[in-house]
Amino acid sequence: MKLHYERKGKIEMVSRVKVDSREALSLAYTPGVAQPCLEIKKDLNKSYELTRRWNTVAVVTDGTAVLGLGDIGPEAGMPVMEGKCVLFKEFGGVDAIPLCIRSKSVEEIINTVRLLAGSFGGVNLEDIAAPRCFEIEQQLKKCCDIPIFHDDQHGTAVIVLAGIINALKVTGKEKKNCNVVVNGAGSAGIAITKLMLAYGFEKITMCDMNGMITENSPDLNWMQKKMTEVTNLEHRQGTLADAMKNADVFIGVSAPGIVTEEMVASMSSDAILFAMANPVPEIMPDLARRAGARVIGTGRSDYPNQINNVLCFPGIFRGALDVRASDINDEMKLAAALAIADLISDEELNENRILPVPFDVRVSNVVSKAVAEAARKSGAARI
Structure with missing residues (x-):
């Protein structure tokens, strides 16, 4: 104040x-x-x-x-x-x-x-x-x-994907084999799911407050109904706890304290858990670690692996503006995620170091160049 x-x-x-x-x-x-x-x-x-x-x-x-x-x-x-x-x-x-x-x-x-x-x-x-x-x-x-860009959707999706790419390297998991649970079917959750599908994840289940989302779930808006065509392809039903059993990746953009240690313990070994509800995450990192999660990210700056949009949206717009792009498309968003992930060297990479910090001076320049190049290759660039 x-x-x-x-x-x-x-x-x-x-x-x-x-x-x-x-x-x-x-x-x-x-x-x-x-x-x-x-x-x-x-x-x-x-x-x-x-x-x-x-x-x-x-x-x-x-x-x-x-x-x-x-x-x-x-x-x-x-x-x-x-x-x-x-x-x-x-x-x-x-x-x-x-x-x-x-x-x-x-x-x-x-x-x-x-x-x-x-x-x-x-x-x-x-x-x-x-x-x-x-x-x-x-x-x-x-x-x-x-370019029209909703950062709450796509900025969040880009930085989440960047973190997941490096978390996979830490755990040795393969994207095509990963069972992913996204809890929260609002703007961020849907955009994260779309970008992860574009990157090559195949097994994603979305959940809302009623549990796993299927085409028959109540009170879905038109976008959520559309997402049922590409997620939860096994048409599973049940609670969030049911969804998390044997899951490799949990991504939370939902509500504080709704994930228990028992739910984390039910996940696969070397689980990846991004609990991004702010200011209180779905589960606190120390509890998730105690329950067996290997790589943990939150939206907070007082824990390792902060998932922060500031790592991507300035560089994305910088790159788009530099080539007078007509759009910010999936190719440009994927390029941004890969560029951010690549900033962490193999020597630096570990459970508590999957993303650069917001004040890393390399980030904007690296992201803008990757986005500009992707815009040229995809036809979105006009100069």
Whole structure:
């Protein structure tokens, strides 16, 4: 509170040119500014060369799913959006502007972003509740020619996959043979599952508060129903405890304290467990370790193996902006995950060291280069 009262905001606009003379004023503004305006009128792509659009991202929220605080509204979500903008700048050199929209209407949010898209090189959707976030992202991808990226979904998925890749190396497990349980069928859980399937995992069971999800599970939204087509292919039914028996990997993006030592003990040997509910995980690391888990990750900074989105989203946008990408596709997300995982050498790799720390200065550069290259290979790059 002291920081926020003193600073009255964590970001500010800084001029890139001096306006300290009549000549400088005439170049930065009228009449000199008319010429780039006319150039952009002839070719809209010139907006990337003649304005700061090429390096500017909108951070968009409706304030309906802010951190662990829930639906607190757009104004109350502003401190988080400002913080996100700080992370974009500090870790990726990306200029970011918070846009907090006073609407819960899917159509109004889509139209607002669509109408503003010409001012930005990309859009980061943030803290928008599921399932509305899925439709908003999908529709914006169709109507906008700039990257639309919901970090709560895809940033989480990228960093989870990076951690899992290295956890497999530690345990000697093979992805095609792993039984994976994802607990939490919201935006993050679904995106994690999709990216892990894209990477080559074949046996994934999703769970919600009612247990294992099947096509007959009650109260599923349209996206969750879609996920039943590619997960739990054996159509198993039962509780989370049933799902975790003999599982190789547990990924929790759900609720605090819902996993017991007995449930962890029922998993396969050398189990991988990412308990990412914040601030209290599904099971505390010391309990999971005592129950037999080999590699443990959480969302917390006071335990090893923090699963932190800041490791990926600044570099992902940096790479996308550098090649003027039209989209951030699966190929780019997979490239980011692999690049992050590769930063941990074989000598460094162990149960408590599967991911780089957020302040590792190598991360953004390595991720941005990998993402840019993947954008070129997949056809998403425009320069």
